[in-house]
Amino acid sequence: MNGIILLTLLTIWSNVDCTPCSYSPSQWCTSVDSAIECGVLKQCLEANATMPNTQVQPVQVELYFESLCPGCRLFLTSQLFPTWTMLQDIMSVTLVPYGNAHESFDGKQYQFTCQHGEEECLGNMIETCILNATGSKAFQIVYCMEASTDVIKAGEKCVALYDPNTKWDSIMTCVKGDQGNQLMHQNAVKTGALKPAHDYVPWIVINGVSSLRRNIFVVCVSKFTVLLTASSKVCHIRQSLLPRFVISRIFVQEHTDDLQKKATSSLFTLICSMWKGPKPEACGAAPMKRHRSYCHDE
Structure with a gap:
């Protein structure tokens, strides 16, 4: 499985501009912030959409x-x-x-x-x-x-x-x-x-709310668009087109x-x-x- 992850990162690296960022390639897809800074948000989302969810989040x-x-x-x-x-x-x-x-x-x-x-x-x-x-x-x-x-x-x-x-x-x-x-x-x-x-x-x-939901930005990846506001009052999503990992990070339990x-x-x-x-x-x-x-x- 480590080989698959490495291959994915190398594929992403080969398809992006060499824009300097403060994260190593192994960290590019670990958060939305790192993906945005390194200019690989689209590639990370696409890679996660096709990779099996092998890591269980704490x-x-x-x-x-x-x-x-x-x-x-x-x-x-x-x-x-x-x-x-x-x-x-x-x-x-x-x-x-x-x-x-x-x-x-x-x-x-x-x-x-x-x-x-x-x-x-x-x-x-x-x-x-x-x-x-x-x-x-x-x-x-x-x-x-x-x-x-x-x-x-x-x-x-x-x-x-x-x-x-x-x-x-x-x-x-x-x-x-x-x-x-x-x-x-x-x-x-x-x-x-x-x-x-x-x-x-x-x-x-x-x-609770992930960093994805706390940021204000528009994510455009191939066939879907997600618009989120900091207050989370506006959320227009074509759910059927979202990768599973994105859905799990948006629709989360806060407090009951x-x-x-x-x-x-x-x-x-x-x-x-x-x-x-x-x-x-x-x-x-x-x-x-x-x-x-x-x-x-x-």
Whole structure:
């Protein structure tokens, strides 16, 4: 199968202009962004339309939360992190610290008001900067903070424990500066764009909107045209002419009450049931069940 993929890439390479891009040929068809930058979107779509779907995508879990919400802390520490620890090979996690906060713009920067006060705004900002700075270590650090008695005070020790190469001063520079302000604004925009809109946290999205649906562009490939808007309010598609992999990336589940209940009852069981590949050995273990708790948007 690797030979088929290599042959496909070589075929694509031979049929495109040598336009410089920041991705290696093996990465051209891994995302819409890389395909567009390298000028091979049409070729990648056509190649995927004819190739068998041999790669099973991980179950994507997005958690919209706030740092001091008791229900968020309970779900993250007793469900999400333990499940990810055992099933990280078949799932991916995206954390968005913002929750029921509100933002305003004073002409210079964004101001944030949080449900549980200024301390929560600080906690949200610290975790946002940690997520931006520490890469693959970020989830462990955020878990460490949320599992601690004092989320804010635990930050420095948790960073030192899981990512000693990242200096706490650099995190606080982000927290107090324009970078943190812009990162939190991005969290606000992402939270505000949820469809359906959230009315409590933790708000859990399973296999949510892909990068394809977040971009504004027109894809024209041979016999079909897809027009998408950032808000996803306009979507004109000749579905019968779309390659299967495109359809799977557009028509995806965002959030339902049923998924929310299943995720907060036993995320582990839900991930195992939604994984389309061979079940890992861990999925044969007894499910983890926890109580649910929420912080409602006021």
